Amino acid sequence: xxxxxxxxxxxxxxxxxxxxxxxxxxxxxxxxxxxxxxxxxxxxxxxxxxxxxxxxxxxxxxxxxxxxxxxxxxxxxxxxxxxxxxxxxxxxxxxxxxxxxxxxxxxxxxxxxxxxxxxxxxxxxxxxxxxxxxxxxxxxxxxxxxxxxxxxxxxxxxxxxxxxxxxxxxxxxxxxxxxxxxxxxxxxxxxxxxxxxxxxxxxxxxxxxxxxxxxxxxxxxxxxxxxxxxxxxxxxxxxxxxxxxxxxxxxxxxxxxxxxxxxxxxxxxxxxxxxxxxxxxxxxxxxxx
Amino acid sequence: xxxxxxxxxxxxxxxxxxxxxxxxxxxxxxxxxxxxxxxxxxxxxxxxxxxxxxxxxxxxxxxxxxxxxxxxxxxxxxxxxxxxxxxxxxxxxxxxxxxxxxxxxxxxxxxxxxxxxxxxxxxxxxxxxxxxxxxxxxxxxxxxxxxxxxxxxxxxxxxxxxxxxxxxxxxxxxxxxxxxxxxxxxxxxxxxxxxxxxxxxxxxxxxxxxxxxxxxxxxxxxxxxxxxxxxxxxxxxxxxxxxxxxxxxxxxxxxxxxxxxxxxxxxxxxxxxxxxxxxxxxxxxxxxx
Numbered sequence: 001x002x003x004x005x006x007x008x009x010x011x012x013x014x015x016x017x018x019x020x021x022x023x024x025x026x027x028x029x030x031x032x033x034x035x036x037x038x039x040x041x042x043x044x045x046x047x048x049x050x051x052x053x054x055x056x057x058x059x060x061x062x063x064x065x066x067x068x069x070x071x072x073x074x075x076x077x078x079x080x081x082x083x084x085x086x087x088x089x090x091x092x093x094x095x096x097x098x099x100x101x102x103x104x105x106x107x108x109x110x111x112x113x114x115x116x117x118x119x120x121x122x123x124x125x126x127x128x129x130x131x132x133x134x135x136x137x138x139x140x141x142x143x144x145x146x147x148x149x150x151x152x153x154x155x156x157x158x159x160x161x162x163x164x165x166x167x168x169x170x171x172x173x174x175x176x177x178x179x180x181x182x183x184x185x186x187x188x189x190x191x192x193x194x195x196x197x198x199x200x201x202x203x204x205x206x207x208x209x210x211x212x213x214x215x216x217x218x219x220x221x222x223x224x225x226x227x228x229x230x231x232x233x234x235x236x237x238x239x240x241x242x243x244x245x246x247x248x249x250x251x252x253x254x255x256x257x258x259x260x261x262x263x264x265x266x267x268x269x270x271x272x273x274x275x276x277x278x279x280x281x282x283x284x285x286x287x288x289x
Numbered sequence: 290x291x292x293x294x295x296x297x298x299x300x301x302x303x304x305x306x307x308x309x310x311x312x313x314x315x316x317x318x319x320x321x322x323x324x325x326x327x328x329x330x331x332x333x334x335x336x337x338x339x340x341x342x343x344x345x346x347x348x349x350x351x352x353x354x355x356x357x358x359x360x361x362x363x364x365x366x367x368x369x370x371x372x373x374x375x376x377x378x379x380x381x382x383x384x385x386x387x388x389x390x391x392x393x394x395x396x397x398x399x400x401x402x403x404x405x406x407x408x409x410x411x412x413x414x415x416x417x418x419x420x421x422x423x424x425x426x427x428x429x430x431x432x433x434x435x436x437x438x439x440x441x442x443x444x445x446x447x448x449x450x451x452x453x454x455x456x457x458x459x460x461x462x463x464x465x466x467x468x469x470x471x472x473x474x475x476x477x478x479x480x481x482x483x484x485x486x487x488x489x490x491x492x493x494x495x496x497x498x499x500x501x502x503x504x505x506x507x508x509x510x511x512x513x514x515x516x517x518x519x520x521x522x523x524x525x526x527x528x529x530x531x532x533x534x535x536x537x538x539x540x541x542x543x544x545x546x547x548x549x550x551x552x553x554x555x556x557x558x559x560x561x562x563x564x565x566x567x568x569x570x571x572x573x574x575x576x577x578x
Contacts, residue, residue: 024435032442079400084392103373104446107396108439111368114400115434118407122427130420137426138411145404146313146320150397154320157393189386 008049011066015048017038018067022120023220034097034109035116039074041092044287046212047073051274054190054201064126065136066188068117072144075113078106080153091102100198114144127193135192141171143181150219152178165241172210182211187277200266207263212284214256215273217242221249223288256285293568297338300355304337305329307356311409323386323398325407329361330381333576335501335569336362336475337386342565343479343490353415353423354478357406361433362471364402367395369442403433410436416482424481432470439468454530461499468505469498476566489555493566496552501573503545506531545574 002010019039024032055062081088083098089099098106109211119138120126141256142148155174159166166174187205190196221244243252263281267274291299303541308328313321337355346350368376370385371392378388387395409415410425444463448455455463476494480487510533532541549570556563 029435029440031440031445035435053560075400079396082396083391084396095530104371105443106444107368107373111400111403112362112439114403115430115439117432118426119434122423124429134411134419134423134426136424137407141404141408141411145408146318146324146401150401150404151318151320154394154397159321232538 001275003194004283005049008044008280008283011052012043012045012113015041015066015070017044018063019070021062021151022067022071022116025065029108031108032157033104033107034101035113037094037100038078038097038109041074041094043073043092046284047182049237049280050205050253051189051275053186053280055193056276057190057270057273058194058196060190060193062190064120064123065186068120068126068136068140068205069182069186069189071100071113071120072117072140075110075117076144076149076182078110078113082106083211085153088220103183104144106261115179125201129195132193132195137189138187139192140185143185146178148181152176152181160240165245167241168243168246170285171241171243171246176206176214179213183209183212195251200269203239203266204263204281206256207259207266208281208284211256211259211263214243214252214259215285215287217244218249218256219288220244253285260285291563293332293572296565297333297569297572300338300341301332301334302358303352304341304355305445306329307352308359310351311356311360312404318396320397320401322505323390323394324402326383326389326545327367327386327398328384328402330363332358332359332362336471338476338569339494339566341473342569343476344482345482346479346559346562346564347485349479349482349484351410351479353409354482357409357415357425358471358475358478360409361406361429362434363434364406365438365442365471366398367399367402373397374442374446381435386396386418392479418484421482421484423456425478427447428477429474429479432474437466437470438468441465441470449529454528454534456530457532460530460532460535464502465495465498468502468558472501474533488560492555492571496548496555497570497573500545500548500552500570503532503541503548504574504576507538507541507545508535509533509578542574549574 023035023039026032026036028071034110047069050076051066051069052062055065078097080086081091082098089097102130117140121140122133126136127133144150152174156178159174160172175234184205185200185203187208188198191201220242258288262279264278267277301351303411312324312328315321325478336358341351344354351385367386369375370380372389377385379385385395386398401437406428406429410422410429415425433439445467448463467474473494474489476490476497477487480490509531536544552570553567556566
């Protein structure tokens, strides 16, 4: 079986190439260059991996769903980095869009990346079946809008200015909205493409998403800023409650491990075909950036 | 036949009610109130009127497509009003979202309104036919993204800082992207819902859109700021080329009238059933706000 690091890198390269082809060409369109800068960022492409490997369980290709979810993720990062939000100058070691261009360009490039995500899903190349495509659109809209990712970002901003630190339940809910919803969409998209039951993948990705968020908090404390290409320990500086500040470092790491075990257990139905999804689950808690 | 003003007001009220039901409830969701503020703004609902009356040509209801296009339009206004873009404090006489709340809230409420537009179109209540729904999504994504409305806004910002004023062709292109694309989507959506040829409606709405933009420039010069509920003569102050600055006031008004004639001619196929679309075309050049 293909080595995990190789598989992850291969899927990232495939997704990056697909995105490059789906983005508007830079020549002749002034918003295209900032969109390329934001979307072709050399990320790990975890969401693309989940989309492609969940579809592979059912013998399907899924490069379009992978590109769509990465366009959606890229939009959220461009807007989160804005001065009025997290005010981040660096993303993966490169200047953020509002730093390299300006704030108006960052708002508009983010807007157009969100639109592109839906445009990609609506394309017949995503699936020949219109019912499948519209279900992907409906599910992604639910996961990313006012009851999903956007709500999570609103709750995250509220957590920063809250007079009493958020409770574990509140942090769990905000993270489930902010990050979990798109991770779940990605992992379930393969079953949607195949018109199969997404139940086991929903269980897998709910646990995976929580473990991912805990590990993010862990890395914010113990991680290497240079390696991550972004500022770390922002939460501690802001006095913001995190999984680590509430549970402690060791218990947080234990909980992440236990969630990864649950995630992998949910895949038993698929036997060894689900090994790529088990490997990425282990990677989520062993990664150092 | 129902009086035009009454019809316009009735459709605006129907659309506002539908939007209210489709928006997340304000209780328990902190991003819902700014979304309501932005979307339930007492606008003329021209796009909703086009969606509903184009569907009525084919005997269909279209309250969902009307609500979707107004959610998309509302998102674009919230982002256009931001300090980094047009920096407007007032919209229809009310404080804009970033004034009433803050910039982060305005970015996020706009983001969620865009998502909501696609979520509404993906709902089976929009059409029982998945192929119809996915075509509405695909067409709206094309009209509103990096090759449509967002591009128009980018071009509009470029026009403000251009060292040589834009030419008539450049203004026509930027306005077609910024405003025309959503107007065309609205007027063609009825044919899409009915799975009928959208050709006549595309011709109608391309001419209507151009007339609308010319009249906007006319009103920016001769309009009443208090009536409009927004700042006027911004373009003249900014030394920005407009249809009026290039053509002169009288020729601009003549061109708008001639375009409305063309728009109405394109509807001959539909006979008197298209009278509501002819009436709104006359309204576009006779309106005073």
